Amino acid sequence: MNDTSGAGSRRPVIAGLGLTEMGKVYGRSPAEFAADAVRRAAQDAGLRLSDIDGLLFSNGVGGGVGLTLQRELGLRDLRMLSEVQAYGSTAGAMVQYASMAVQSGMVDTVACVFADAPLREKGSAGAVYSSGLKFTGWQLLDFASGLSGANPMYALAARRHMDTYGTTSEQFAHIAVAQRAWAAKNPLAQMREPITVEDHQNSRMISDPFRLLDCCLVSNGGAAVIVTSADRAADLRQPAVHVLGWGQAHPGYEMGRGTDFGLVSGAATAGPAAMKMAGVGPADIDIAEIYDCYTYTVLITLEDYGFCAKGEGGAFVSSGVLGPEGSFPLNTGGGELSSYYMWGMTPLSEAVIQARGQGGERQVAKNDLVLVSGNGGVLDHHSTLVLSPHPHS
Amino acid sequence: MTVGIMQRDPATTEFFDGTARGELLIRRCADCGHHSAPRCETCPACGSAALDRVPAKGTGTIASWTLVHGRPPRDGGPAPVTAVVVVELDEGPWLHSQVITDAPQEVRTGFRVAVDFERPEGGEAIPVFRLAPDAVSA
Missing domain, CATH: 3.40.47.10 (Thiolase/Chalcone synthase)
Structure with a gap:
């Protein structure tokens, strides 16, 4: 070419x-x-x-x-x-x-x-998750000590946030409820029945403070994107989605006195880097597609990206801004909590759909800037993308 | 729940030699004296690789907690609940472990704890914690 x-x-x-x-x-x-x-x-x-x-x-x-x-x-x-x-x-x-x-x-x-493809017709996905991971001796010690996978690890992070900032389970519930309302408009979503804060509070306790409706789905499947140049995309079938900015952060928390674990994530570094590259700030973002292995993960990421002040994530998500009727379009396909669990492809795929204007019933009218997060490990790895239907201005 | 059964590997041999003796071995930097977690290989404070293994005092404070709810047994009894915690040892390092107690629901951040060791048959001795007599320091 x-x-x-x-x-x-x-x-x-x-x-x-x-x-x-x-x-x-x-x-x-x-x-x-x-x-x-x-x-x-x-x-x-x-x-x-x-x-x-x-x-x-x-x-x-x-x-x-x-x-x-x-x-x-x-x-x-x-x-x-x-x-x-x-x-x-x-x-x-x-x-x-x-x-x-x-x-x-x-x-x-x-x-x-x-x-x-972690789901089997018979047997729990958790068993596949456990047996599929390659543990060294130290990780085996975590399991032998009672840390049975991601649920308790993230619960310990969430509890620290609650202890420090007064964040509550009811505030987490607002994230789950809003995302389910978006999922109801998404034909691709696996869970489309509306839920209430009360449903969340009555759902089975998994690893306190996490109830069932705080936790993502598990899905079999695959997702792919094609990245090319703006020039090459000009004569292709779909409207191009421009990658305006990006960043990563891998905090390498020291697990000891004074650590930020549970309080500040890699989003605090990757987000500003990605937005700076794109020449934008949090107030410019129209749609946020935020990695949501748990409701809490969304809350801490919103704080770290600067959509609200540190420690005010709970008040922000329960203030009525979320959901299809709210002013802050967040996880507009239902996210990993309600649509499908394809790791970082879940927020990325919905971002591409929204940036193209192909969201159908759930399409957000103003879609000039879409922020996408990815989060891995136990808040150990973070990636941020700033996407847009328009090239750099 | 009780602890799981596990075997040592080359990386954990000295640690489990310690637990067998009833010692919780953590790392202490030979260059700067900073204490770090048992699995550390590089000093988080100064970057040195010269880390000794020293016994921790074995006392600390709960830095975070969760109650892991197991599946109810088939005979219809109550579901098992385990108090999984992060303990901040008095030397500074964090340890993920569990608190052995009849009342896991009462475990809270800030409680004082002391190390103990579970010795399952056929496996290594695993450090666990028990609430200190003066657990509620606040």
Whole structure:
């Protein structure tokens, strides 16, 4: 492809989105979901698979997606091929690496894909989550001590926030209720029955303070996006979604006296970096698609991005601004709590849909700037993207 | 619940030699004296890799807590509840553990605790905590 119109033409955009059937979909491996998602993303963009010259892939807990994905898709002459792993921040990170590769001229068109299939027809997903992870001795000690996975780890973080700032379970409930109201308008969402704060408060206790309705879904499926240059996207099928800014943060908390664990996340670093790159601030953001493994994760991320002051997240989310009738469009597809759990692809996919103006009944009228977060580990890894239907002004 | 059964690996050998003796070994930097968690390999304060293993006093304060609700048993009895906590040891490092108590619902941030060791058959001795007699320091 000729790049004759200056550096601007190599600015990165998302030109394709591919979502497989998701949820309780059995009998398909993560590798099959991944290949399906890439095919759908290429088709969505109006590209042939042979147009793809870069492939980044991301495994969930079950593994199973490998370098052989190239052969499974029949991709030849790739100029970039790699697995990326930073847990829930990976989707955002893949878009960032793809964007830099496109800008540099190393590649033209990169497929970024996530797939996982932790759900079995019989048996709990939790068992797959536990057995699928590779533990060293120290991590085994956590399990032997009673820390059975992510629920108690995040609960300990949330409790610290509650102890320090007075955040309450009822405030967490407002996030779950608002996202369910959005999900009711999303045909892709798995959970579409409206819920109330009372329903949240009556749902089964999982790991105090988290009740069932504080916790994300678990889904089988795959999701992919195509990153290319603005120039290349100009004659493709879909409206281009411009990647205006990005950032990452990996705090490496010292687990000891004086740590910020549970109080301040990597969003406090990655968010301002991404917004600075885009030349915008929190007040300019029209739509926020925030990683929501738990309700609490949304709350701390909103604080760290500067949508409200530190410690005031609880008051902010319960002030009536959330939900389809509110003034602050947040997790407009229902998020991981109510739509589908594809790690960072959940907020990213909804951001692409909203930036394109393809949200149907749930489309937000003003969609000029969409902020996307990814969060992985136990607040250990964070990625931020600023997306827009418009190029840099 | 009680603790799980686990075996040592090369990284945890010295630690479990300690728990077998009834000692909770943490790291102390040979260069700057900063105490860090048992699994630390690099001093968080100065970056040194010269970390000794020293016994902690074994006392600390609950920095955060959660009650993990298990599944109800098939015979219809009450669901098991475990008080999982972060203990801030008096030396400074945090330890994820559980409090062994008849009343897990009463565990709160700020309570004083002291280490004990569960010794499941066929596995390593695992550090746990019990509420100190003067648990409520506030």
